Amino acid sequence: MLDLAPTTASSFADKGEGVGGGFVAPKPTEASPAPPQQEASIAPPPPKPAKPNAQPKEAARMPVVVIDAGHGGVDPGATGVSGIYEKHITLAVARQLRDSLVATGRYRVVLTRDRDVFIPLRKRVEIARAAGGDLFLSIHSDSIDNPKTRGLSVYTLSENASDVEAGLLAERENKVDLIAGMDLSSESREVTDILIDLAQRETMNLSARYASFAVGELRREAKLLGRTHRFASFAVLKAPDIPSVLLEIGYLSHKDEERQLREKDYRAKLARSITKSVDQFFAQAQKALLP
Numbered sequence: 001m002l003d004l005a006p007t008t009a010s011s012f013a014d015k016g017e018g019v020g021g022g023f024v025a026p027k028p029t030e031a032s033p034a035p036p037q038q039e040a041s042i043a044p045p046p047p048k049p050a051k052p053n054a055q056p057k058e059a060a061r062m063p064v065v066v067i068d069a070g071h072g073g074v075d076p077g078a079t080g081v082s083g084i085y086e087k088h089i090t091l092a093v094a095r096q097l098r099d100s101l102v103a104t105g106r107y108r109v110v111l112t113r114d115r116d117v118f119i120p121l122r123k124r125v126e127i128a129r130a131a132g133g134d135l136f137l138s139i140h141s142d143s144i145d146n147p148k149t150r151g152l153s154v155y156t157l158s159e160n161a162s163d164v165e166a167g168l169l170a171e172r173e174n175k176v177d178l179i180a181g182m183d184l185s186s187e188s189r190e191v192t193d194i195l196i197d198l199a200q201r202e203t204m205n206l207s208a209r210y211a212s213f214a215v216g217e218l219r220r221e222a223k224l225l226g227r228t229h230r231f232a233s234f235a236v237l238k239a240p241d242i243p244s245v246l247l248e249i250g251y252l253s254h255k256d257e258e259r260q261l262r263e264k265d266y267r268a269k270l271a272r273s274i275t276k277s278v279d280q281f282f283a284q285a286q287k288a289l290l291p
Contacts, residue, residue, distance in 0.1 A: 063282050065101055066110045066133040068236060069094035070140040073118030078143030080252035082262070087116065089261050090139045093249060093270060097139070100271040101278060121235040128242055135210065135278065136244040138236045141261060143253040150254040151225030154214050155246040156207040157238060158231035206243035209284070213277035214245065221269040222250070223257075243281075247274070 069090040071077030077086025091113070098109045110131040112124045119127075128136045211229045218224065225248075237244040249270060250257040260266040 062106065062108045063134040064108045064110060064132050065278060066112065066128040066131055066136045066242070067094045067097055068112040068124050068128070068136065068138040070138060072113050072116055075118050078141060078252050080143065080258040080261075081147070081255050082258060084252065084258070084262060086141050086143070086252060089141050089249075089252070091116070092264075093139050093261075093267050096264070096267050096271040097137070097274055100268075100275045104275065104279070106282075107278070124236050125239045128239055128244075133239070133242045135281065136236070136239060136242045137274070138234070138244070138246040140246060140248050142248050142251050144251065145253070147253055147255065149225075150223055150251050150257045151228075152218055152222045152250055153225040153228050153230055153248045154211045154218075155230050155232050155234060155237070155248065156211050157204055157244065158233055200240045203239070203241060203243055206285075207237070207245055210243055210277065210281045211245050213280040214247065214274065217273040217277040217280075218270070221273045 069087070071085075071087035071090060073087075075087065077090070079085060080089075094111055095114070098111060101107045101109050110127070110133065112127045113119050124138075125136075208229070215224065215228050219228075232246075234246050237246060250261055252258045252261065
């Protein structure tokens with residue numbers, strides 16, 4: 001839901017006028033009075049045209065980044081080798097990422113959950129759309145039987161999953177406000193399906209673009225899984241109008257990686273890297289809007 005405008009607003013301060021004035025005619029002497037018709041006529045200088053009031057441009061809308069801490073409440077997610085639950089790791093990362101993004105002064109940040117509570121997957125997407133999200137980041141960690149597997153990965157929605165979802169989105173109740181606030185209920189089924197498909201494909205392209213920035217930054221601070229950018233049909237990635245990425249920040253089944261994820265300093269490094277990737281994503285989006 002990228003709706004960016006140029007962020008610089010010109011403001012001008014009137015420069016102070018220098019102190020000055022006209023000249024003063026010498027006082028005529030009694031011996032040589034000046035003829036009345038020859039008296040110097042000293043008129044004040046014509047007033048300078050008033051400067052138009054500089055009206056500041058309307059402040060640009062800050063991009064909204066929605067951070068989704070995976071699992072929560074009765075859904076603990078994966079369990080680490082030390083017994084820690086994924087739901088606690090993801091919430092800790094989400095909070096640190098929120099603080100990192102807010103500190104830039106460039107984003108409004110919304111958390112789908114800020115406490116240990118269960119939220120259905122579809123509800124998370126609804127929260128993002130209700131907030132006017134421009135980027136959706138879902139934070140997860142994994143656990144598998146192989147204790148040697150480690151590394152961070154980034155998921156975006158797959159083509160096949162998108163095609164299935166497009167069919168569901170074509171239902172009447174999903175047509176309103178689906179594409180940039182347009183009510184498509186008066187359009188034919190064929191036109192509606194085409195518009196929805198185009199919107200989803202553009203969203204998928206933007207999701208993949210962000211994923212590339214995320215991989216580029218995270219590789220500086222974390223070990224990456226092979227084929228780092230992957231595709232899957234995660235329900236939380238199915239907002240048709242919000243670029244969405246799921247970040248698997250590591251394996252809780254790997255002893256060293258779990259230890260890192262329990263460390264605040266390491267999570268802060270991840271948060272800084274993700275913040276840089278968000279900066280790059282929106283900077284490129286803004287350039288695309290410039291003439």
